[in-house]
Amino acid sequence: MTRAVGVGLLGLGTVGSAVARAMGERGEGLSASAGRDLRLVRAAVRDASKTRDLPVEVTANAFDVLDDPDVDVVVEVIGGHRPAIDLHLAAFERGKHVVTANKEVVAKEWRALHEAARGAKRELRFEAAVAAAVPVVAAARALGAARVRTIRGLLNGTTTYICSRMEAGASFDDALREAQAAGYAEADPSADVDGWDPAYKLSILISLAEGRWHDPAAVSRTSLRGVTTAAMNDAAGRGMRIRYIATAEFGQKGTTARVAPEEVEAASLEGQATGPTNVVRFDTDLAGVLTFMGPGAGGDATASAILGDVIQIARGMR
Ligand SMILES: NC(=O)c1ccc[n+]([C@@H]2O[C@H](COP(=O)([O-])OP(=O)(O)OC[C@H]3O[C@@H](n4cnc5c(N)ncnc54)[C@H](OP(=O)(O)O)[C@@H]3O)[C@@H](O)[C@H]2O)c1
The missing domain is CATH 3.40.50.720 (NAD(P)-binding Rossmann-like Domain)
Known part of the structure; x- marks a missing residue:
């Protein structure tokens, strides 16, 4: 046997x-x-x-x-x-x-x-x-024959939660404390709010798409700490929301990758997410745009x- x-x-x-x-x-x-x-x-x-x-x-x-x-x-x-x-x-x-x-x-x-x-x-x-749980590693591997133009999305639930609480009026510090109390954020939240966690994840997807290592230190990171409730309210007035977005752009001259607070349409999947939901979009030549969404933590x-x-x-x- x-x-x-x-x-x-x-x-x-x-x-x-x-x-x-x-x-x-x-x-x-x-x-x-x-x-x-x-x-x-x-x-x-x-x-x-x-x-x-x-x-x-x-x-x-x-x-x-x-x-x-x-x-x-x-x-x-x-x-x-x-x-x-x-x-x-x-x-x-x-x-x-x-x-x-x-x-x-x-x-x-x-x-x-x-x-x-x-x-x-x-x-x-x-x-x-x-x-x-969202099978994006398998997806990146399966796209080997296509040319990936961009990978973009929400790769960190803690910062999505913080953004959604700030939209409801909380300050950054209060929203972070709530995220810690809810068990989302680490006691040292730097990996989340300073972008290391999504930078690691993005560099893994880039490495899979390119078939060679992409150093996570080469992902530029803008901390979420600088975002104010005033900026959130301003975006809301224009039908937008601020989310902590990870983006990789694959160009002829090389690949650039960043994690930064960016405005997204309030009605978009990214704008609608309020917690551990992750959203990842691959824009490719052969396969068009593929969008994955689901529980990114827990x-x-x-x-x-x-x-x-x-x-x-x-x-x-x-
Ligand atoms: N939590 C999530 O939602 C989530 C989602 C996706 C990926 N991940 C990743 O999954 C991994 C684990 O996360 P977690 O949330 O489960 O962490 P966690 O709750 O902090 O658990 C860590 C575990 O590792 C044990 N440990 C620490 N140092 C050790 C050592 N030197 N030798 C043996 N065991 C040791 C701890 O032992 P004690 O129990 O004795 O302290 C504990 O059981 C991390 O890489 C995290 O990024 C987590």
Whole structure:
């Protein structure tokens, strides 16, 4: 009988615990999709003494997961640059496949990660790293034959929420505090409001469209912090709204990418979005304009993309 495909989790926070719960609750369906059994082997966390009530054995040592011979696929949902990059490389060295939702490590370490995966003849998959449940990584790959002219949209739910609260009269500081209280923004909100998070995501989509690494540091970023309620009201008077828009333009002379507060039509998909909804438009020559919209954050939405990647890997395993 074919051996089960073993999954090891690095991280059991918002996303990792949603993956563990989904694997516990819908094991049969996942295994049917994958064409073979999927088994959650164990999970690594920072603090193993926390009460979690999840159907998985927990360790405080990530190498317990990486060194476990029953683990075939390592799912990294710790986030950040380090130690994530070291754990990804260690996973490939041990012949594991890697699935991640970590946009920062994929955007910054694109070359090292792809090289390590190639060298190990294993897969690196990261659908969840851009727009969570919305399959824009798959879309960017599928557009390989077309020339992409622009990629544009909303890639960060926290800033969309802040913009929508400011439209309702809140100051930037109050809207940010509300976003933190609602669990949208990090305690250190810089990744969201200063544009790093959407810049990482945009650079991943550009790298896929161009087939080579686009350094996220080359994405120009204008902070949302400078936007005032007066500017919001002025835009509203003209049927417009301000949203934190990520744009990549692919020209003959090169690619330019930016993240900045911009005016959009109030009635547009971007203008109508008020929270974690992401919108991504690809304008291409062969395929016309493709628009994707859906939940770009949240544990379950992100777990959906991660498990989709795990299923793809399991289908390809002999
Ligand atoms: N949240 C979302 O909606 C969302 C959406 C798309 C993508 N993502 C991405 O998914 C990743 C995870 O996000 P999250 O919201 O789930 O983060 P989170 O809630 O902060 O969880 C992080 C987890 O990593 C564990 N951890 C931290 N350092 C570790 C270490 N050195 N070794 C082992 N485990 C360690 C933590 O352990 P403890 O539990 O012991 O603290 C925690 O379980 C990030 O890259 C994020 O950008 C998140």
